[in-house]
Every structure is written in structure tokens, then in C-alpha cells.
Amino acid sequence: MLAEFGYGVLVVTFLLALYSVGAAIFGYVNKSAALVESARRSMLLTFPLLTVAALSLILLLVRGDFNVQFVYEVTSRSMPTYLKITAWWGGQAGSLLFWSWLMSAFASAATLRKWDRDQEFLPWVIVVANVTLAFFLALNILFENPFARLYQTFDGNIAAYTFAPANSTPITPADGRGLNPLLRHPGMIIHPPMLYLGFVAYVIPFAFAIAALVTGRTDDRWIRVTRRWSLWAWLFLSFGLVLGGRWAYDVLGWGGYWGWDPVEIAAFMPWLTGTAFLHSVMIQEKRGMLKQWNMVLIILTYALVIFGTFLTRSGVLSSVHAFAQSAIGPSFFVFIGVTFVTSIGLLIHRWADLKAEAEMKSMLSREALFLLNNLLFMSVLVVSFWGVIFPLISELFTGQKVTVGPPFYERANSPLFAALMFLMAIAPLSAWGHSTVQTLGRAIWKPAIAAAAITVVTFFTYTQNWIALIGFFLVALVVLVTLYEFWRGARARQKTQGENFFSALAHLTGKNRRRYGGYIIHISMMLMAIGILGIELFQTETQGTIQVGESLRLQGYELVYRDIAQWDDRSTNVNYTRAVMEVYKNDQLVTKLHPRTDYYYEAQQNMTIPGVRSTMADDVYVLLVDWEPASAIGATFKLYINPLVNWLWVGSLLFLVGVIIAAWPEKDPERATVRATRSARQTSAAD
Template sequence: MVNFGNLSQVFAFIFSLASMAFLLTGLMKNDMRFIESGRRSLYGLALFTTLASIALGYLFVTDNFQVEYVASYSDRALPMFYKVTAFWAGQKGSLLFWAWVLTIFTAIVVRNTRTDLKSRNTPYIYLVLASTASFFLLLLTSLSNPFALLGFIPKDGQGLNPMLQNPGMIFHPPTLFLGYIGFTIPFAYAVSAMVIGKLDETWLRKTRRWNVLSWVFLTIGIILGGQWAYVELGWGGYWAWDPVENASFIPWLIATAFIHSAIIQERRNIMKVWNMVLIVLTFVSCLFGTYLVRSGVLQSVHDFGATGLGGYFLVFMITILLGGIYLIAESYNDLRTKHSLESYLSRESTFLFNNVLFLAIAFSTLFGTIFPLISEAVTGNKLTVSQPFFNQVNTPLFLILLLLTGICPLIGWRKASADNLRKNFLVPALAAVIGAIALFIAGIREFYPLTAFSLSIFVIVTIFNEFRGGTMARRKLTGEPVFTAFPRLLYKMRRRYGGYIVHLGVVIIVIGITGSSAYKLEAQGTLFKGESIKIGDYELRYDDFRGYRDRNRDIYAATLKVFKNGKPAGTISPERRYYINAEKPTTEVSLRTGLIEDLYVTMPGIGENEEITLKVTVNPLLIWIWIGGFLMVAGGIIAILPNRKKKGGSNEID
């Protein structure tokens, strides 16, 4: 199976080069036979990366420790669930996973464009996709081969990092990769459009679902990553502005800006240059994320084996960036449009301001992330930037974005009239003011929490009014009852109302972040059996301690009786785990979650006499972050649901 996997990789690389050669020859000779051969080669490319992926998965499942990659990330005691997910635990498997998904996406594009083969842009789309795949396959076959063998056969493997032995491992890395890889498709379409000079909205319409779907995957990956950090790392938080976290957040910000500005180009035929810039930056930032993770240039709590491929990614990334700049410069005159913003009081303007803010946050996050490299180059000392910098710079920008989220639906296209502004703003603004007064009376008087909660009320009321107005209008038109009119409205205008659901999810996340950040409580202490620790309304009494063996680890657990306001509220059991192949023990979180707050308990230390060191955190409203993330994903999926195919009609993107 090792030889089979190796050969599959090599054949995949050959097919990628063959496809590029056929496509270039066909374009130079204007010969459709070569282009057809290049198209078919892309199917072969997808086939062989699939076979290579199956081979690597088989080697993990069968404990073939002669394979260096398998021996590095698995062992005999590792549960089967984690043997499968160990596929992408390290660099080599991640690169193969990237190549495999990219070639599958490419095959989907090839199939969907099979009737457009004579279109001038289609061969260039194929060429960009084949070139990108060939880069990853070059790395796999020459520098980072997951099928490389050890000079001996070890009795057992080194095992999987304990922090990766979490259910999040099966979803978090793949969804991030799917998001990164997905943006290759719109990038290829954009490059093709610039090369042939077809610079209308066609490329945007054909890639809209790819854009949103890739954004959805990135969103899922980021939310799952935060949830994974929350339950696994044991420090009581979910986001630390860590370099690897930022590596996924930066492309998410730029992609979000692109999705918004694409709407303006489709509707008003403006911002063409801007959209080309954004899609190039989105794709480059996805490559930057991989570079940051795999180069080892920055230290991260997510470092699970960075290696020396960063330089190759850097060269590839710079090549893409310079190529994109060249194409945009060459196409600049054709991309410019006679249309312009008619008024600053228009929906188009709010979208533009929204774009500026997204890029400002992306730039500040990038600057803070790479500042250690800048400081080292300038002063010789690597100075790190901590959470306060990111929070101080980005929090005001996020609050302005939140305000724009509520304002945008209230302002019409082209130019808003004073009467419409007064009419549309009255109810949401009044609700926000009343809410702010009530919150102030309730004791929420710090500027940022009060502002965030008040703006959240403003946006929620705005979105509710949009749903209510649309539902009532449909009900009046069709005579349907409310509970029928609403879901049909949602499906009929799913792009618009799916977007509103995404915005609602964002607001819910803001509420969760504000509550859990501004009003977190923490306590720490050492307890002997029978002693208690108090925090807020809670009291935790240390009742019992036990240790036992579970497959590949020794577990030591403390049992604590929980009291809230003096009344019994169940038990909680934090753990320390000692994995067979790990140098250090891990701290396992015990969590009592609810709609109002989370009780979060870890056990950082155990004494000789079974005394325990506890760290207890109360995180208000934190569950709403995950609920808001679910709404964002649901809204994104709703927005790209396909049209119902009509008899004798087409299934065009709406």
C-alpha cells in the first residue's frame, strides 16, 4: 500500500503537469483537441489524489509504523476515531488533504463547465486550478512525502498529541481547509476574466455559491476552533489572538468584505477593481494562513510540528500576489466604470464603509501577528503583541461594523430620502435608547459593554422588522397564514433573508463575547477533601478523588459538589490525564453550561495527599457565541440553496 500511495501521488503530479501542457498548447494553437485532453487530465488528477488519500488512511488504520508519518502521529492504543483524524494532524497529511480536496473541487468545476469548453475563459480557469494543484503535488512528491519510510520498523508509534485527541479534531482542521481551498475557484475565475478581458459580472455570478460556501466553511472552522480551545486548552477562554487563530481570521475578514462588495457590483456595476483586489487578497491570505502555520516563523499554542516548507509557500504566495497585481494593472482601464456612488446616504455607501472596516481589522490583525518578525528585523529583538493590543484596536472597529449592520437595511439604494430615514430609524433607534437606559439602571455602565448591548438591540429590532415587513407583505399578497408565509418568504428570497440570519448570528455572538469578556469571574485555590471554594453565586466542595487507567492514558479525577445560592446544583469532575506517549499531563475541563452562564473548572495540580489546585471561572452568556455561530452557518447555507428546477426552464443562480 505504501508503493501504491507513492505511485498515486506521482501519477497525480504527472497528470497536473500534463493538463497544464495540454491546456497551454491548446491555447497557443487554438486547438480544442488539446484543451479537451487538458480537461480530461484533470479528472485523472482527482482520481489519483483520491487513491493516494485512501492509501494513507489505510496505513493509519492498519498501524503501519514503518511509514514515518504514521509513526509520528499514531500508536496502537490510539482509538480508531483518532487514527482516522490523524491523517491531517501533521504537515504531510494536511498537504495531501489540501491537494485531494482541491482536485475534487476542480473536477466539480470541470463537470459544471463541460458545455462551456469553447468559451474563451474556461481553459484559463482549468490552467489556474491545475497550476495550484501542481504546486502542492510538487511538495508532496519531493519535499514532504507522507509515504516516506523509516529505516526500521518501530514496535509502536509516538502517538497523537493529547490536545489533538478531541472530537473537534475531525471537523475543525478539515473545515478550515475546505474554506481555504474553496476560494481557489473564484480566484481562478477572476484571473480568467482579467486574462481574456471579460470583466462584467459573469464571473461573480458563476462563483457566488463557491464564495459563500467557502466562507461558510471558514466560519465553521473558526467557531469550532474556538469551541475546541475552550474545552481543551483549559485557560477559560476561546480566542487568544494567537498567530494560528489569526491566520484563519484574516482571510475570513477579507472574504466577508468581498462577498458584500460583490453584491454591489452585481446590482450597480461598480467596484470592479475593488472586487478583483479583494479576491486576490482573499486567496493570498489563505496561502498566508498555511505559510504561518507550517513555516514555524511565529510561536503558537497550535504548533504541532512546524517544518521548513514556509519558504516555498512564501515564494508561491508572492508569485500569486505579484501576478494578481500585474493583471489588475493591465485590466485597470477596462475595470473602471462610469457609474459611481450617488450619495453617502445610500446602501452602497454602507457596504463601502463596511469593506473599509473589514480591511482595517484584517490589517491591524496582520500587523499584530507579524509584529514580532518586524521588531526582530528592525531591532534584533522579537517583541510579541498580546491580547490587549488586538482588543483595543479592533473593538471600536467591530462596534462601528455592528452599527452599520443595523443601518444598512434601513437605507435605500442610490439615495435615501430624509422621510424614509426618519420612518425606518425611529423604532430601532428608540428600542436601542430604551434598552441602553434599562441596562444602565441594571448596573451595566462600562462604555464598551453598554454600547455593544445597545447596538445589538438596534440591529435585532432592525432585522426583526425586515422579517415582519416581508412576511406581512407576502401574507397580504397571497392570503397565507403567518406560519406559512414566513418560511415561503425565506425560501423565495433566501439570498436576502439568509443574509439577515447571518447578521442575526453575528449580533448573538457579540452579546456572548461581551458578556463573557466583561463580566467573567475567576477564582483559584488549593483544597483538601471537605473544603470549599466560592465564586459569585457558586460554592464548590471537594468530596472525592479517584484514579484509573483508560486505554492509552491514566486519569485522575476530583468530584466536586456544586451549590448555587446555597442550594445543591449537581456535581462537577475536572481531570488530569497522563498519556502514555506524552511528556506532560493535560488538564481536562469540567463544564456546567447554561443559557445564562458557564461554570468552568480545571485542576492544574494534584498534591501528594490528594489535595488539588482548582481554577474556577464563571463565563456569562458564553453559550450564545456557539448559538450565534450556528445561526451564521445556517444563514449562509440558506443563502446558497439552489433554485427549484422548473419544467422547461433553467436552474440559473438567483
């Protein structure tokens, strides 16, 4: 009964979302505040409804109701309860519901704000959010019903049906198939929700942008309202990407974290436009320029979110990450077509209204550098997009399937990333409106000399690889320039306010959170860059089949194979094969590592878990590739030394700190005053 109830709730929510769209449009056209308010309230109601539907599904998952197809596919009796809950987003149908649930949560949060200053936006924000929501709900209702039950029809076939077909009997398997073992890793439990949070959160700025386009209120109000939204969206998306990398590093046994897989790129592309957007909105806020461009960027971001979701879920691309082929493809395609055409049409229609309010005074001004930054991000986007799409073109026109792999992306993107790093170094030193070579030069020469000194030291002590040296020079330059900025700011405050250095630093950051949070993000990116340079340029590997007592050697490390054991864990239905390896450096025992392979009986799938010893200098990463209990050949191990990769994870933690500082809500005194003066305009909607 619970399954039918859950499905019913989904249908009701879907109808409510449609009503909300209709009421909002009708209310806008007829200037009926009451109708718009009704639309707003319906939107708010979708969240509790979807929560109820989600709880029904969770209950089914936890109870192990294997009559329900989704429960059968993603859980099994032996799974712990927390995994049964997170299995919610472990399959296509459930993760679509998860998407919808997040979407309605965010849309509700956005509509709960005070609307007095932007009453005209409200109906259109509701329309955009609810059209998106209704679409995802429709996918659940029509094609991927998480509540469908298994029935055996009269001809003996077993299949899932939303409604019991005639002459059929319900089938309840004794046990489920269990969650894909790859998805049981903690990183994978948080990685998809983080990505979805990022994806969904970008719908809100997009909704406001469309509202601004429709209503013709093309000042920067929409940007100010959604500033924090886009920052949080960006945070979630970035963190989702990093967690995905960590998951790949820990579970996939590639020895790496990023493989330029089309599905990875699908999540990376909205991040690129989102990052460009974060920078270019600052120009619009500060200088009233680039209004058109910001619209382009937010529309692109939304489009890429939807397009990426489509690519991974429709079966157009095949990849390790992709969901199984599914019936949602065509309707998703239509939705993409409609949203793309509508937003671009609207943008072209309003193009002339989005003219700049100020002029550029210098090619070296901060806004000019920001534009260059945008160009570089868009270039990375072009390369990535083309790489993903080209195999389709090739197959279509020549019938030849091709792979576009890492060398393609790395060759094209490395110089672009280097240029971005260079911009990161000089942009903080440039001024809004004007800058000259002289002013820039005066600001940069000290950090530049220090960075060059660091590079020379690196040359003699660490590496002679010139690409690495360029990379390390840029990292050092950016970090030094950014620290120099902190120092300059704090010193200035120290002089004028008479504070001591550290409280000056704290006040400086507190008073201008976005700027200094942004600088912290820059530094964190550089730490990550160290990790990326390390693993990309200095990774070494060796593989060998050895007997107990023998060893593998690489980069001054010696790994001695001591023991291996194999046993079944009856409670979780997993067979473990675990080797013991001693790690020696300079003949000193450093640690013991335990690479293993886990065989999941239910899923009939192997998982290779590396043994990793991590330091800031390098990671010793060893995989148990092959071992047969019966054979006397020994065991095969693959050993990677991944220099500096730990900096990537440390950097991502600092990154989190930076974004939280930048996005932390601050009191908005402006809002209070404006609200007072405009109270006359308040309508019933603001109650």
C-alpha cells in the first residue's frame, strides 16, 4: 500500500507544480496578486509532499520490500540500514526523486524570502522552478517510477508495473540484488548528493535571470538577490567534483582521481561556466558592465546542468558512471530543446536592454582581466564540450567510433590553466577601472622575485621538468601575491585604525568577506594545483607477480609481500582477499599496507581497494591485481608512487573554508532601509 501511496503523492505534487505554473503566469498577466500568492503557496506545498513521498520510499528501502522493483534492485538483506537509506540515490528512479526533492527544497527556500523589493520577479521564478520540478516529476511518474511493483503476468514474464496488469500475480523476491559495491564507499554516498545540490542550486539564479528577462527589469537586482545562491551552488558543485575524485582514487583502482571521462566532464562543464559567472557578476555589481554576458553565462550553466544530466542518464554516452539505458531519453531531449530555445529567444529579445552603464578605461583594469579570465574558462569549456560531443559527430558522419581521451584534454587545457593561474596572480593587484603597466609592475615585482627564487630552489632540489617548474613558479606567484594582498590590507588598516596586525587581518577579512574569502579560494586552488602537477607529471608505477617474501621496488621504496589471507564475511556476503605488505624506505620499515579485493556475492562484482600510505611528499598506492589461491605463481601487485597528491585533498579543505567565508550571510542594512521606503508597494504577497 505504501508504494501506491508514494506514487499517488508524486502525482499530486506533479499536478500541484503544474497548477502553480499556470497560476503564476495567469496571475502575472492579469496583475492578480492573489493568484501569484496562490502559486507561491502551491510551490511551498511541494516540499512537504515530496518529503512524504521520499519518506515512503525510504521506508520501503529500509523494510526491504523486495516486491517493489527499485528496492529489489538497489538493496539486499545484508546491507546495513544507513546504506539502505542512501540507496535512495543509488539507482535511476530514486535519484530522479532525490533531484526533485532537492529542487523543491531550494525553490521553497528561495520563495520564502522577503519579496517586497522584487515582487515582479516572483511569478517567473515560480514558473521556471516549477517547470523544472514538474519535468523531473513527470520522468518519475511516466518512465522511472521508484514505486513500481514486480508482477508476473499470465505469459510468465516478470516485470515492474505501476498498476497491477490483468491476470497477474505480485512477485516478491526473497532477497534484493544489493547496491552496486562501487557505490557503497563513503565518498560515493556524499558525492552524488553534493553534485545534485550544486546542479539544483543553479536553477535558482537561472530562475531569477529568466524572471529579469521576462519582466524587463534588467538592472543588477537579480544578481544581487542570487549572489549567495550562486556561491553555495558553486560550493556544492566544486565539492561534489572533489569528492568524486576522492572516490575514484580510493575505489576505482586507477591510481588516479580524474580520467577525463565524458560523465566527469559533464559535471565539470557547469562548474566552468559557474566559475566564470562568479567572477563576471562582480564586474556587473561594481561597474554595471557585462549584463549581457552574465545572462549568457547563467543560461549556459543551467543548460549544461540539464544537458549533463541528460547525457549521463539517457544512454547517449556510455561510461563507467552512466546509468543504464533508459526510456527517459526522448522526453529529456524535448525538455532540453524547449528550455534552450526559450532562454536564448528571451535573451536575444532583451539584448538591447542589457547595455553597459560604464566604460572600460584600461586594458589592464581588473574588469579587463576578469574578461580575459572568462575567455579562458570558456575556452576550457569549448575544449571539453567538443571532446565530449566529437565521438557522436564522428559516429554519425563516418560510422567510425572514436575515443577522445586524456591526452586530448590535457594538451589543450594545460596552457589554458597556466594562463588562468597567471591571471590569478595579477588580477588581485589591478584596480577597478584603471591600472597601468607601471602600477601593476610596482605591485608585482617583489612577489615575482620571491616566486622565482622558490622556483630556482625547486630546480636544484626537486625537479628539472620545465613544465613542472613553470607550474610551481605560477603557484608560488599566486600564493605570494595573495598573501601580499592580505598583508598590505592588514597593514593599511593597522595604520588607519591602530589595530594590531592580527585583529586588522581578521577585521579586513570580516569586512570584505567575498574578496578575502575569494583570495583564500585562490590559495586553495593553488594547493590543489600542486597535487595535480605532482600526480600528472611525476606519477610512476610498476607491476609484478611476486611470491611471499619477495618485493617490488619503486622510487626508493621497497614493498615486501608478507602474507595473504582470504575469508568470507557471512553477514555482508562479501569475500575478502587481503594481502599484507611492508613498506620500506632506506631499509627502514615505514608502515604496513593492506591492499585487498572484495568480492560481492550478490552483485557478482569485484572491488579493488588500494593500500595507501599518504604523506605530503607522496602517496604509496598499492593494488592487489591478481591472486589465485590454488596457483603457485604468487600474487600480482601494482604499485604507484603519486607525488604531492595529498596537497589536492588538503587544498580542497581550505577551499571549503574559503567558500564558507565568502558565502557567509552578512547583515544587509541596505535592505532594511529600502524596505521602509518602499513599504507602500507591499502587497498581500509579503505577509
